[in-house]
Amino acid sequence: MDLCVIPARGGSKRIPRKNIRDFCGKPIIAWSIEAAHSSGCFDRVVVSTDDDEIANVAKRWGAEIPFRRSVELSDDFAGTIPVIVHAVEWCINQGLNLDSVCCLYATAPFVDSGDIAKGRELLNTALPDRFVFSATTYSSPIQRALRLDPLTGQAHMWHPDQFFRRSQDLEPAYHDAGQFYWGRAHAWLQVSNLFEGSVPLLLPRWRVQDIDTRDDWTQAELMRRAQSIQFID
Template sequence: MSSGGQGSLKETPLKVAVIPARGGSKRIPHKNIKLFAGQPIIGYSIQAAKECGLFDRIIVSTDDEEIASVARSFGAEIPFLRPKTLADDFTGTNAVVKHAINWLADEGSSVDYACCIYATAPFLKSKYLIEGYQKLVAAKSSFAFSVTGFRFPIQRALRLDSSGSVDAMFPEHIYTRSQDLEEAYHDAGQFYWGKSEAFLRDEVMFSPASVAVVLPRHLVQDIDTPQDWYEAELMFRACQSERS
């Protein structure tokens, strides 16, 4: 609103969480709502988004009515069902976030910041979502996302040929002490904060346009296969027992 020739007051930025959760998981059937340590795994992502207190809206983007029902039970919105054209094996998460931003714009809500949160991120902590937003704004970057360090120096990696013979991938570092090697990081696969225009322009995320939120290694676990799931539950229960 404006008053007495003083111009428009700056409104609080609109911040939206977008949780992609399609229904067609093949390696782990019903992956996004499968019980993980006693509750549907998507519930952990929704709860972390709610607990951080940053989001004006928490939206689950899905093409599946069963996922939608579970997400609503945890307090998320499902204002639309994702079109089938954005629910195949080749659709990237950026396209899903763009669709949500554009859908909200068509409904009259102009998003300033969006955060893509993976539905299978049970280790996600609200404090890291807050840190990500703070770093994004402070650095005036396009994106802020979670990373963690590799457990072993990548400079000491080995390659195997078809016969099983071993060779050093970086022979210049094969005798370098581990403590003298630069630490390397990888995407932790939990959340991706971004300015809405950065998502809409398809800016490159893994670039100097981004800042990182470094997570401890014990809070990071890919969950792509049944073995991953088993290991993640063991880690999760171990973390829970330490706090009890």
């Protein structure tokens, strides 16, 4: 059985009720639920939550809520891996034969069902104890990154020896796109680092946006609306 787990706790602080807030016409979690179903990859699409309202919204959009998360897995310090491990262990305890498990974030309105399917294809060619995750390039070379002195406010390069190198000569760097992570059920039970040695599915930057602050949310809505514009000759 291939399982999709969408983590969605109720206690978002920076953007209250973030996981079910309206995003361009529907709750933001609905974008992820719909993409999961459209991918054709999953036998079950499950939302892991501690919150009644999130559970009800998720059910209306076609997800299952077969269990609830504990308080310990729902506070501000709860990580993704323990949440997925909890879901995997619940399924195992129910006698379900799990093969692949995909963690799909609730606030990933740019996730594409085709990318989810490509992720599963990559998983089938990767090492059995590794993961496949969505990633993209940094928009600027990280070798030219700056930091600010907290006392003086002055700028300093993290790597001043890179100042005279041309941008095109610097090695590209990548970061987690914050959309999904594919892995075998047994790998989720053993993992401590999702990225080390795993395989990225590279996405264009215009389809990637973290949503952690209100500014992020506004930018994501503008991106979504821009992408929905139909140009007619």
